[in-house]
Amino acid sequence: MTNRTVGIKEVAAAAGVSVTTVSHVLNDVAYARVGAGTRQRVHEAAQRLGYGPNRLAQALRTQRSGMIGFISEEIATTPHAGRIILGAEETARARGYRIMIINSTSTGSQDSKESQVADLLDRQVDGILYATMYHRKLAVPKNLAGLPAVLVDSEDISNTVSCVIPDEVGGARAAVQTLIDAGHTRIGMLNNTDDVPATHSRLRAFKDTLADAGLPFHEELVQSEPSEVPGGHQAALRLLKPESRPTAVFCYNDRMAMGAYRAAAELGLRIPEDVSFVGFDNQELIAENLHPPLTTVALPHYEMGAWATENLIDAIEGKSDLRLFAAHPTVLPCPMVLRDSVASPTHDGPSSRAATYSAARSNT
Structure with missing residues (x-):
């Protein structure tokens, strides 16, 4: 059957x-008292019959188009951050909405960003998601104010638009604690040089985690460069000098860790036998394919996209008020992804070190 021959009456009968x-089930009416079994039976009948809602009739009745605008600052072309879009799209589809994407740039002018918001409004979107390439604070386009809108991976400097961001501090603390739990007491850090929230929060978490463990902080064990592969390589060459070498390194991101692996190889160091590494971001194309695979922290890209979309739709449908979230960012956890780049700093040889740390991991 096609959508033209199946109506709500046929679904009800089936x-x-x-x-x-x-109607209550398919429109997700908040106050409807319908049991889970009944809801499942309705959805199964609708799917089996090929029923689809009449979008034009819905729009006329609810004054909603069922479309969500998504302004993407380059993340549509970035493999790992693209999961923000996937989380948004799958959540929207489950709620009966569709996503309309405009790809923007982080260097665009405020006028260009306001023009993009206007383009989406011209197409009658019900609300707007605004996602940035990396966690930062920004001045939102003026015409975004007052609309149902959520920022993803960014913060509004005026605290007027709701936003969802990763737990930079919690993720960094978990990374450093992983090295401490493996027995390392002399730990270095490769940090970013950009003035963005992650640069400062990850360094602060590094210092605080060392302090909580009773370990000293050494200024010379933090080396900073731009957060790409060449920067990680140059910073690691300075950090891994024989006279002051740490036994483990926390890297600002996986790209810097990739450069650090190269530096370690040039210096004749084995990973993790001579030096352990932990990254940040869980860029799978990098982390899974380094040798050995990189232990790292995962950014919750999918989860941020899903949270933002779920709460935006709730606001569009009058089920919540986004202004309640605007004063403080919603922070989502960054889980550890354990692989093979960390071992205990023992003097028993490579196999014993790896076995010692593997045993410790299996007991946690």
Whole structure:
């Protein structure tokens, strides 16, 4: 059957419920008292019959288009951050909405960003998601104010638009604690040089985690460069000098870790036998394919996209007020992804070190 020959009455008959119940289930009416079993039966009947809602009739009745605008600062072309879009798209589809994407740039002018918001509004979107390439604070386009909108991976400097961001501090603390738990007491850091929230929060977490463990902080064990592969390489060459070498290194991101692996190889150091590494971001194309695979921290890209979309739709449908979230960012956890780049700093040889740390991991 096609959508033109199946209506809500047919779905109700197939599911053995009233037309009102079907309407409440398919429109996700908040106050409807419908059991989980009945909801499942309605959805299964609708799917089996090929029923699809009449979008034009819905728009006329609800004054909503069922479309969400998504302004993407370059993340549409970035493999790891692209999961923000996936989380948004899958969540929107589950709620009966569709995503309309405009790809922007982080260097665009405020006028160009306001023009992009206007383009989406001209197409009658019900709300807007605004996602940035990396966690930063920004001045939102003026015409975004007052709209149902959520920032993803960024913060509004005026605290007027709701936002969702990663737990930079918690992720960095977990990374450093992983090295401490493996037995390392002399730990270095490769940091970014950009003035962005992650640069400062990850360094602060590094210092605080060392302090909590009773370990000293050594200024010379932090080396900073631009957060790309060449920067990680240059910073690691300075950090891994024989006279002051740490036994483990926390890297600002996986790209810097990739450069650090190269530096370690040039210096004749084995990973993790001579030096352990932990990264940040879980860029799978990098982390999984380094040798050995990199232990790292995962940024919750999918989860941020899903949270932002879920809460935006709730606001569009009058089920929540986004202004309640605007004063403080919603912070989502950054889980550890354990691989093979960390071992205990023992003097028993490579196999014993790896075995010692593997045993410790299996007991946690």
